[in-house]
Every structure is written in structure tokens, then in C-alpha cells.
Amino acid sequence: MFQPRPPLRPLSARFLHVSRPLCDHVGPPHPISNMRPMIYDEDAPASTQRAYHPYSLHEFDPEPASPYKLQWKLQRQQLDEFHHTFWLESNTRFERGKQEALSRLPETATALDKERALSEFYRQWVEQEDRRTGEYTEEWRQRNRSSLILASRVAYQKFTARFSDIVLFKKKSA
Template identity: 55%
Template sequence: MQRHLVGPPDPISHLRPIIYDDVPPPPAPAVVNHPYSLQEFDPEPARISNTYEMQWKLQRQQLDDTSQDFWLNSNTRFETAKEAVLASLPPGSTPLDKENALSEFYKQWLLQESARVDEYSKIWRALNWANIVLAARVKYSRFPAGLFKSTQKS
């Protein structure tokens, strides 16, 4: 049974990372004393049963990384620009002055970023669909094995 975990939100991107429990652990560092690695291959069968499954897990992580990178960059630039707008106001600015300046800033930000967000959305959708297709291939590749197991129990 898989138990993926959801981590706390990133303070800048505001995305909650998913911690997958089905990712193979990194190989333990080994001291090589022999010209041929005697422990090169794990004697236990791999948890990843096929190429599609490995590709799906890598692509799933790529999708998460793409989202994290985009929103981290976008929110960092947004906060920097917002602070610059607030810093440009005279010291005696009223709350209404700040509200008007921020309102104009938000409007300009949305216009400025629309092409970038559209491009990100296009990439995200393509990666997500590819991920769904790979997940379906993984399930489909497991189907005959699951069918065989269920007939053995009877």
C-alpha cells in the first residue's frame, strides 16, 4: 500500500510538496576495492517492475519540480516588485495611496505575466497528460499479472 505524504507549504512558492513513498532509495555509497563491483547489482529484485513505471515516476517528479520552479520564481519576482512599489511611495502616504498603488501594480503584473503564465499552463498540461498516459500504461502493464494472481487464488 502506498502512502504518499504531503509536506508543509513552501514559504515562497506556497506549494505543498508531495513526498512519494514508492521512489527507490538512492544507492548506498560504496568503497570500491575491486576493479569490478561485486555488489553492482542488488540481489533483491527491483521494486520498479518495468520501464514505464520508472519513466512515470521520473516524469511525475519532473512535473512537481516544474511547478515548484515556476511558482518559486514567479512569487519571488512578484514580492520583489511589490516591495519596490511600496518603497517608491512617499513616507507620508495614506492607506488609500498604498491601496491605489498596489491596485495599479496588480493590474500591470497580470498584464505583464499573462504570456508567461499561459506558457507555463501549456507546459504543465502537456506534462500532466503525459503523466496520466504513463500511469495508465503502468496500470495496464500490471493488469495481466494481477489477473494471473487472482486466478491462482481460486
């Protein structure tokens, strides 16, 4: 059965169209830190970007250079590295402490003795790490806020650039 084609979009709407979706990926978890690394869309290899569009759009940057874009990218990478480093170091110390707690038990220790020793270790660990984890959390939140501010600036510049393209196009065609 014949179905009519949808009406063509006005040319101005084409300026707002994104030719390929942004698609950040998450890698496998690190064996010690348990953090899953982010692979951001703009950092993905060109071979994966080619699959989004039939033309070679990956060779061109469709957006004008933004003074905040590079700063935001670097800040995200630093935040991810800060997060990973904290948990890598924390989990390494945790496992070392856990093994030390278990090694203090005699070879004849029962499962209940091991459970009690681990329970005491966990209690001490939480108390010992409370201040350190709180400081990490505050630092992470502060860095995350500044990253969000930069992200909003990048998005605003992108929006204004596209809006000005539409206005300029209408003036030229009038």
C-alpha cells in the first residue's frame, strides 16, 4: 500500500540536526579499583565513529573551536583519573589490611573466628577511613561541579553557534 512521504523539514531545522548520536562507552572494570573507565565519544577510535554515518564525517569537526571544549575534556580526564587513583589506592590498602587480619589468626581458626576477625577489621576500616573518604567525596564533588559548569558553557556555545548559523542563513536567503 502506498504511504505518503513525510513533509520535508525546513532548511533551518537541518542546522539543529545532529548527524550522529553522541555515544559514550564504558569499559570493563579495573581488577583492583573496580572502576569502569569511560571512553568518551570524541576519544573513540575513528573506525567506530565511521559506523554512525555513511560519509566520512569523522574527518571533520562540525563545530567551531570552543575555548571551553578542550578545557572540559581535560577536566573530565583529570576527574576520572582522580576517581580511579583514589579507589585503586584505597582498595589496595583494604585488601592488604584484610589479609593481615586473617594472617594473625592461628591455622586452627574456625570459620566463625575468621568471620569475627573480618568483622572487627571492617569496623576498624570504616572508622579509620571516614575522614579520608569524606575529604575525597568533597574534592570529587567540587571537581564534578566545575566540570558541569564547563559542560554547560560548551553546550551554550554550541547552541548559540547553531542559532547564529540559522539567523545568518535566513538573512542570506532573504
